[in-house]
Amino acid sequence: DAGITQSPRHKVTETGTPVTLRCHQTENHRYMYWYRQDPGHGLRLIHYSYGVKDTDKGEVSDGYSVSRSKTEDFLLTLESATSSQTSVYFCAIKNPSSGIGYTFGSGTRLTVV
Amino acid sequence: GQQVMQIPQYQHVQEGEDFTTYCNSSTTLSNIQWYKQRPGGHPVFLIQLVKSGEVKKQKRLTFQFGEAKKNSSLHITATQTTDVGTYFCAGDSGGGADGLTFGKGTHLIIQP
Numbered sequence: 358d359a360g361i362t363q364s365p366r367h368k369v370t371e372t373g374t375p376v377t378l379r380c381h382q383t384e385n386h387r388y389m390y391w392y393r394q395d396p397g398h399g400l401r402l403i404h405y406s407y408g409v410k411d412t413d414k415g416e417v418s419d420g421y422s423v424s425r426s427k428t429e430d431f432l433l434t435l436e437s438a439t440s441s442q443t444s445v446y447f448c449a450i451k452n453p454s455s456g457i458g459y460t461f462g463s464g465t466r467l468t469v470v
Numbered sequence: 471g472q473q474v475m476q477i478p479q480y481q482h483v484q485e486g487e488d489f490t491t492y493c494n495s496s497t498t499l500s501n502i503q504w505y506k507q508r509p510g511g512h513p514v515f516l517i518q519l520v521k522s523g524e525v526k527k528q529k530r531l532t533f534q535f536g537e538a539k540k541n542s543s544l545h546i547t548a549t550q551t552t553d554v555g556t557y558f559c560a561g562d563s564g565g566g567a568d569g570l571t572f573g574k575g576t577h578l579i580i581q582p
Binding site for chain 2: 390397398400416458460463
């Protein structure tokens, strides 16, 4: 969807290495979210942000940290990647046009080997 | 914490048959949202229900919100191959910024 991009789209990394995923929005939206999607689990909230430097933990935050130094960027960091963090990661913002519903990025498929 | 249950996990239908997925929250919701995710894609917002007992329609899709604002359903009439995908409900407890709680989704598989 227009206005929210994720990078990289795919990444393979080794166990124990740090990994940073980026979410960039051009909608100047206050709220941003990181979800992970795994078979059988649906979408689970990792961290969210309600403004620059304002972040909070979600349901599955262990092993993840986030930073938001600018309105447009929300970074998700895996300090030391583990195989259990192999997943598809989605960033989301509230729908910029209507404020109803979330608009998701295209996702990052992360494989930890 | 809030939990959102969704059934069935998988549904196989013949093209032209109807399809229904059900969603149940452990807590009363401020609103419930529905999303569709095509294979290999990202979730796309379909609709939001806010009022107790609300019913909304989008062409062949009918969405309902229960009287107690804890359950919801999505019904598709006369499925088409374009309906293939995973349908998620997501509950909003009304806490402001703290995100949605998603059900695990129902995978709709359509046999021509």
